[in-house]
Amino acid sequence: MDILIISKYILIIAFMIMMIAALRASAYRTTSMGLLGSSVAVVAFAVALLVCGDLYNFTFFRDISLALIFFGFVGTVAFAVVAGGDT
Amino acid sequence: MIVEYIQSALLLIAAFLVIVSAVGLLSLSKGTKNAVYARIHIVGVFDVACIIAMIGLGQYLLAGIYFIIAPFTAHAIANAFYKSEDVENNAELNEVEEEIDESNPFIHPKSKIEKLDEDFSEKLKADDRFTFSTLDIVEEE
Numbered sequence: 008m009d010i011l012i013i014s015k016y017i018l019i020i021a022f023m024i025m026m027i028a029a030l031r032a033s034a035y036r037t038t039s040m041g042l043l044g045s046s047v048a049v050v051a052f053a054v055a056l057l058v059c060g061d062l063y064n065f066t067f068f069r070d071i072s073l074a075l076i077f078f079g080f081v082g083t084v085a086f087a088v089v090a091g092g093d094t
Numbered sequence: 095m096i097v098e099y100i101q102s103a104l105l106l107i108a109a110f111l112v113i114v115s116a117v118g119l120l121s122l123s124k125g126t127k128n129a130v131y132a133r134i135h136i137v138g139v140f141d142v143a144c145i146i147a148m149i150g151l152g153q154y155l156l157a158g159i160y161f162i163i164a165p166f167t168a169h170a171i172a173n174a175f176y177k178s179e180d181v182e183n184n185a186e187l188n189e190v191e192e193e194i195d196e197s198n199p200f201i202h203p204k205s206k207i208e209k210l211d212e213d214f215s216e217k218l219k220a221d222d223r224f225t226f227s228t229l230d231i232v233e234e235e
Contacts, residue, residue, distance in 0.1 A: 014105040
């Protein structure tokens with residue numbers, strides 16, 4: 008088996024672990040930790056989608072991951088501005 | 095062939111960093127001071143791992159975009175936490191505003207009572223014309 012494919016599979020497993028860790032982190036007490044955990048989970052899913060799309064040739068996988076990353080950022084910043092009060 | 099080796103090395107480095115940041119995100123103990131900021135800092139490692147993985151996969155534009163927007167996210171979350179929930183460091187969150195109802199004769203603000211108390215104690219010290227005494231009255235009398 009090619010070393011590149013093996014490293015891609017290892018990376019997918021690492022992202023799965025990270026998604027579980029992010030879900031656990033988002034369950035902590037403060038609202039900011041929920042925000043942080045959900046943001047990390049979305050980014051981990053987007054990059055895992057990039058790897059999977061590279062392996063299995065999904066359609067539009069780059070566009071979907073770009074949308075996830077970009078709108079995840081927008082949502083996180085918007086929620087942070089609302090949670091942080093004015094300014 | 096060499097490019098494949100470089101790509102796989104980048105992906106393996108990214109996988110290592112992702113696992114390290116996942117362990118670090120969960121292993122912070124509950125009593126750690128400023129734990130949220132520490133977790134935001136750990137997520138910075140994860141962001142760099144994502145950028146390395148994107149470069150390893152050949153998605154340079156996405157890596158550049160994420161390289162720019164990741165610090166904004168971290169700063170926004172830290173700022174929101176400081177302003178709304180950080181009781182340890184933000185002194186403004188510990189202040190309790192007193193609601194003063196002027197129409198209520200029984201409730202007065204604490205500062206007003208303290209000022210009255212100070213004035214009254216100074217008057218008492220200056221004025222010693224009055225003395226207090228107690229009389230013992232027996233029933234037989």
